Amino acid sequence: MIILDVKLNNLYGFKDFDIAFSYPKKIVNSIIENEHVAERPNFRYKKAVILMGANATGKTSLGKALLNIISFINTGDTSTLASMAPVGCNGSFLIDFVNNGFTLHRVCGKIGGHYPYDGDIGSEITIEYSSAPIGPKDSYEMCAEKLVNQTKMIAGDYAKLGKIVGRLDFTFSCPDIKPTAKVTKVNRNIVLKTLKAVIGTLDPTLSDVRISKDLRNSFIIRRNGEEIIIQDGKLLNRESLSSGTAEGVDISFFLAVLIAEHNGFYYCDEHFSYIQSDIEKRIFGIMLEHLDSNEQLIFTTHNTDMLDLNIPKHCFAFLRKKQEDDYRVSVTYASDILKRNSDSIRCAVENDVFSSLPDESALDALEKGADDEE
Amino acid sequence: MRSKRGQTMKNNCIYFVEGRCEEKLLNALKEQPQKIQSGRVKVFNVIQNILSNSQLITIQPGTTVALVFDTDIPLTDCLKDNIRRLGKYCSKVKIVYLPQVLNFEGEIVRCSDLRSASDLTHSKSNKDFKRDFCAMTNIRAAVEHVNLNVESLWAEEPPVDFAFLERNSSFIKL
Numbered sequence: 001m002i003i004l005d006v007k008l009n010n011l012y013g014f015k016d017f018d019i020a021f022s023y024p025k026k027i028v029n030s031i032i033e034n035e036h037v038a039e040r041p042n043f044r045y046k047k048a049v050i051l052m053g054a055n056a057t058g059k060t061s062l063g064k065a066l067l068n069i070i071s072f073i074n075t076g077d078t079s080t081l082a083s084m085a086p087v088g089c090n091g092s093f094l095i096d097f098v099n100n101g102f103t104l105h106r107v108c109g110k111i112g113g114h115y116p117y118d119g120d121i122g123s124e125i126t127i128e129y130s131s132a133p134i135g136p137k138d139s140y141e142m143c144a145e146k147l148v149n150q151t152k153m154i155a156g157d158y159a160k161l162g163k164i165v166g167r168l169d170f171t172f173s174c175p176d177i178k179p180t181a182k183v184t185k186v187n188r189n190i191v192l193k194t195l196k197a198v199i200g201t202l203d204p205t206l207s208d209v210r211i212s213k214d215l216r217n218s219f220i221i222r223r224n225g226e227e228i229i230i231q232d233g234k235l236l237n238r239e240s241l242s243s244g245t246a247e248g249v250d251i252s253f254f255l256a257v258l259i260a261e262h263n264g265f266y267y268c269d270e271h272f273s274y275i276q277s278d279i280e281k282r283i284f285g286i287m288l289e290h291l292d293s294n295e296q297l298i299f300t301t302h303n304t305d306m307l308d309l310n311i312p313k314h315c316f317a318f319l320r321k322k323q324e325d326d327y328r329v330s331v332t333y334a335s336d337i338l339k340r341n342s343d344s345i346r347c348a349v350e351n352d353v354f355s356s357l358p359d360e361s362a363l364d365a366l367e368k369g370a371d372d373e374e
Numbered sequence: 375m376r377s378k379r380g381q382t383m384k385n386n387c388i389y390f391v392e393g394r395c396e397e398k399l400l401n402a403l404k405e406q407p408q409k410i411q412s413g414r415v416k417v418f419n420v421i422q423n424i425l426s427n428s429q430l431i432t433i434q435p436g437t438t439v440a441l442v443f444d445t446d447i448p449l450t451d452c453l454k455d456n457i458r459r460l461g462k463y464c465s466k467v468k469i470v471y472l473p474q475v476l477n478f479e480g481e482i483v484r485c486s487d488l489r490s491a492s493d494l495t496h497s498k499s500n501k502d503f504k505r506d507f508c509a510m511t512n513i514r515a516a517v518e519h520v521n522l523n524v525e526s527l528w529a530e531e532p533p534v535d536f537a538f539l540e541r542n543s544s545f546i547k548l
């Protein structure tokens with residue numbers, strides 16, 4: 001599954017927010033090969049996006065919004081959509097995506113304002129769907145133009161939307177939400193291999209990782225007679241491991257799902273807060289290597305060392321929150337501003353070219369000797 | 375800090391070395407007083423394996439990439455492909471070739487007073503040498519004791535199959 005464009009309005013704090021995942025021009029000698037829909041070389045999409053931004057700029061919310069929208073398309077259950085709109089306000093979304101085959105799908109939704117005392121919160125949802133075939137020489141922009149005047153209303157039984165577009169594979173993982181359900185379906189040997197590699201790198205004393213013979217869907221890590229059990233993707237005795245190693249268990253599962261699945265969309269949200277920078281860069285590289293055609297990875301991080309990665313500039317996007325009449329989140333792409341090969345993304349970020357650095361002025365009040373004005 | 379050729383030492387350096395023995399030796403030569411440029415040492419056989427994209431994307435522009443490899447087997451396809459990939463995907467990298475003639479043992483014997491590599495580790499046989507070398511605790515002192523000449527290391531002309539390589543090992547020597 002590939003996402004080309006997402007628009008969110010009045011959902012999860014996003015207002016007139018638009019993030020696009022297509023790019024205009026083929027990159028010569030790009031380390032990311034075949035960055036286009038399979039057999040459609042002009043239909044270019046960003047296969048991997050490193051999404052950065054200060055705190056509370058919407059990195060996790062974007063993932064949750066996508067998760068809710070895709071879950072809705074798969075199941076027809078509107079309850080997740082309704083929860084995204086603020087109480088008493090109308091929200092809307094638009095998503096352009098490609099699933100199996102050569103069809104660009106567009107799903108638009110309008111979510112009516114609901115109140116906690118409303119009995120049926122899903123009653124004010126309107127869904128529109130349109131699609132366009134992707135010709136052999138079409139780009140995303142050409143196909144998107146074809147979508148105009150093709151809109152059909154989907155009323156009542158939203159489950160039929162899932163039947164039209166086919167099942168969408170989406171893996172969202174953040175420290176709060178684990179890809180647990182999917183892990184149980186992944187080949188255990190792949191999970192074992194990723195666990196051994198990731199955990200063994202983070203803590204060399206944890207090299208003995210095995211599939212449990214007695215417990216269902218479980219792995220056992222042994223260290224000096226101690227047993228650390230992972231069951232159904234959950235670490236049972238988390239306190240036995242360092243924060244980074246415990247995080248590594250979740251990363252291993254995410255990586256296992258990414259390696260095992262095909263045609264998936266992956267959202268890896270700030271999983272590397274406790275992990276050494278070089279390891280984060282290498283694991284990101286491994287994720288990138290395992291991305292098949294028609295797959296896509298969004299990777300959010302605060303680690304500025306990721307800016308040194310030797311990947312195309314269009315892979316970097318920055319979320320920023322600016323105060324206009326209200327706080328508004330927008331996205332800037334490094335490739336829109338830095339045009340020359342010699343331009344350094346790290347240097348641009350450090351000099352706030354993308355306006356993505358946080359405003360620290362509120363902290364000035366805590367400086368020693370600052371005036372106490374009350 | 376400046377090198378002897380007046381270059382600043384700001385650029386990163388990565389050594390891809392054939393095995394654990396080479397890793398140990400390079401780490402020993404990086405100790406003070408430094409004999410070679412500082413850099414990360416990664417065990418990766420560039421003669422038998424292709425550098426993956428996940429490794430290439432972590433190499434920053436301007437990095438010196440030093441390749442340490444044996445020349446006892448006349449197979450160079452992988453090496454050529456690795457050189458091509460480094461040039462194609464990593465901008466402004468300087469590739470430095472550190473060929474061992476013909477292998478690790480041969481290289482240290484040639485550049486020191488040793489008559490046999492196993493004399494360094496007092497191994498019972500040449501077969502045990504690599505294991506014993508990796509187990510040594512003070513490699514720097516041991517190689518200095520046998521007068522290892524770093525200037526001569528990786529400077530011997532390799533077999534003809536490797537003749538396409540630039541002889542630039544002095545680039546990382548201090």
